[in-house]
Amino acid sequence: MKNKVLEDGAKFLRDRLPCVDPCKPMREDHGYEVSNGDFYASYICTMQFENSVKEVYDILLGYFSSIEISVSEKLGNITVREDDDSMAPGITTNRMVSTTIGGLRMESNTVYFSRYDEGDEEVGHQNGYGIFVADYVDEDELNPYHPHERIRRDFSTVLELTSYPIKHGLLAMNRYLAGLDGDDATPPIGRSARLTAPNGGGPDATIQSGSPLQDVIYLTNDEQSRRDTLEALKPRKLEKALRFMKIRRPKLDPCNTMGEERRYEAENGDFCSTRFTVTQFEEARSVKQVFDLLLFYFCNIEISVSEKIGHITIREDDGDDDKGIVQNRLVSTTHKHVKMESNTVMFSHYYDGSIGKRNGPGDSSYGLIVADFVDEDERHPYLPDQRVRRDVNAVLEIRAFIPQRPKSVAGELSSRKPVIVLSRWVQNRMHYPCFPVCTDGWYELRNNMDLWGRALHRTIVENLRPRS
Numbered sequence: 001m002k003n004k005v006l007e008d009g010a011k012f013l014r015d016r017l018p019c020v021d022p023c024k025p026m027r028e029d030h031g032y033e034v035s036n037g038d039f040y041a042s043y044i045c046t047m048q049f050e051n052s053v054k055e056v057y058d059i060l061l062g063y064f065s066s067i068e069i070s071v072s073e074k075l076g077n078i079t080v081r082e083d084d085d086s087m088a089p090g091i092t093t094n095r096m097v098s099t100t101i102g103g104l105r106m107e108s109n110t111v112y113f114s115r116y117d118e119g120d121e122e123v124g125h126q127n128g129y130g131i132f133v134a135d136y137v138d139e140d141e142l143n144p145y146h147p148h149e150r151i152r153r154d155f156s157t158v159l160e161l162t163s164y165p166i167k168h169g170l171l172a173m174n175r176y177l178a179g180l181d182g183d184d185a186t187p188p189i190g191r192s193a194r195l196t197a198p199n200g201g202g203p204d205a206t207i208q209s210g211s212p213l214q215d216v217i218y219l220t221n222d223e224q225s226r227r228d229t230l231e232a233l234k235p236r237k238l239e240k241a242l243r244f245m246k247i248r249r250p251k252l253d254p255c256n257t258m259g260e261e262r263r264y265e266a267e268n269g270d271f272c273s274t275r276f277t278v279t280q281f282e283e284a285r286s287v288k289q290v291f292d293l294l295l296f297y298f299c300n301i302e303i304s305v306s307e308k309i310g311h312i313t314i315r316e317d318d319g320d321d322d323k324g325i326v327q328n329r330l331v332s333t334t335h336k337h338v339k340m341e342s343n344t345v346m347f348s349h350y351y352d353g354s355i356g357k358r359n360g361p362g363d364s365s366y367g368l369i370v371a372d373f374v375d376e377d378e379r380h381p382y383l384p385d386q387r388v389r390r391d392v393n394a395v396l397e398i399r400a401f402i403p404q405r406p407k408s409v410a411g412e413l414s415s416r417k418p419v420i421v422l423s424r425w426v427q428n429r430m431h432y433p434c435f436p437v438c439t440d441g442w443y444e445l446r447n448n449m450d451l452w453g454r455a456l457h458r459t460i461v462e463n464l465r466p467r468s
């Protein structure tokens with residue numbers, strides 16, 4: 001079985017990898033809730049190391065052989081092994097039981113197959129080649145699943161280690177991972193199901209390169225000219241955003257959680273990410289309540305970013321909301337003492353369905369917020385020799401939907417009341433620094449590009465939570 005699994009894994013990865021430079025970091029994520037309540041997640045990425053193929057292979061081999069220790073230490077989820085890991089060479093079995101910080105118990109039963117080949121120019125791997133393939137166990141008489149006591153996690157992955165021309169001086173690791181918490185797993189290798197999120201389009205249709213919402217924004221120093229420019233732009237921005245979200249919204253139940261992300265390094269060194277999420281706020285009373293909370297967040301975003309992320313952030317403009325238009329000229333200092341700047345305009349409007357006809361799916365009332373970065377601002381010019389520039393395009397749409405299926409807790413069916421849903425599409429571009437920045441500082445900026453979005457979600461949840 002081992003040889004076939006490894007061959008299938010290598011072929012799958014070759015077919016699945018996009019046509020990108022393997023020596024540049026890239027990652028795509030997909031996550032969604034399926035009809036029976038299970039949550040499915042998958043991602044593919046390329047990572048680069050300066051070590052040899054064999055060094056990284058041995059590190060991974062050691063990690064998978066003692067994974068319960070790393071999970072317990074680094075994630076805080078106390079994890080124990082229920083097997084003795086005594087298998088044939090190149091085969092490791094991991095029967096794990098974890099207890100989360102919240103007290104939930106999770107179980108998994110995964111077999112890892114691995115192989116390392118010495119350098120062979122004839123097969124194109126002159127500096128060595130390593131591969132790992134993992135697949136979950138469907139049934140194990142020795143270590144059976146306990147569905148009434150533990151949450152089951154099914155896990156499939158392929159990791160390929162190879163080297164590329166020395167002009168980059170890097171080893172690349174291609175990694176594909178898929179997981180599903182529940183009984184109906186959908187792994188990529190040796191199973192009949194294909195690995196694509198059911199949104200009707202596949203990766204090319206669901207994640208667009210470039211921004212379809214971007215307009216050139218040039219602001220002069222004159223106050224009236226600035227206002228006139230943004231007010232004239234607002235109707236077009238809202239119309240384009242509404243049309244974009246209608247096309248972009250996946251063909252899934254909006255009352256189920258869903259998210260996908262793509263991250264990659266551009267040819268000029270800029271780092272880009274595109275993220276789309278669908279989030280439910282079951283404690284919200286109305287669309288207007290969530291819409292108002294979002295507006296308040298964006299008008300005071302520097303406070304939330306400083307408090308929740310720890311990046312000290314200051315505002316260089318007054319941040320007033322004028323006719324549904326807010327400008328956020330922000331400067332942040334990261335933990336690695338790198339300064340980052342952004343200049344973003346937020347256009348917003350609440351459509352009251354009680355005084356007009358329905359417009360789109362869900363409840364007749366909805367809120368729409370559109371963000372676009374300023375290309376040039378005479379009053380607040382960019383300082384590329386001192387700060388790393390971050391450009392943001394975003395659309396946030398708030399609607400109410402009736403769940404297609406009632407969710408249940410402890411066997412009790414919930415009422416089919418409307419659920420407030422936030423659909424959020426965000427595209428970030430972190431400009432490559434024009435001044436010396438330490439490697440850790442640049443990686444921190446790249447890796448934390450969506451922390452602002454997480455701070456937004458946390459702020460909304462905290463404000464919706466009943467006060468004690």
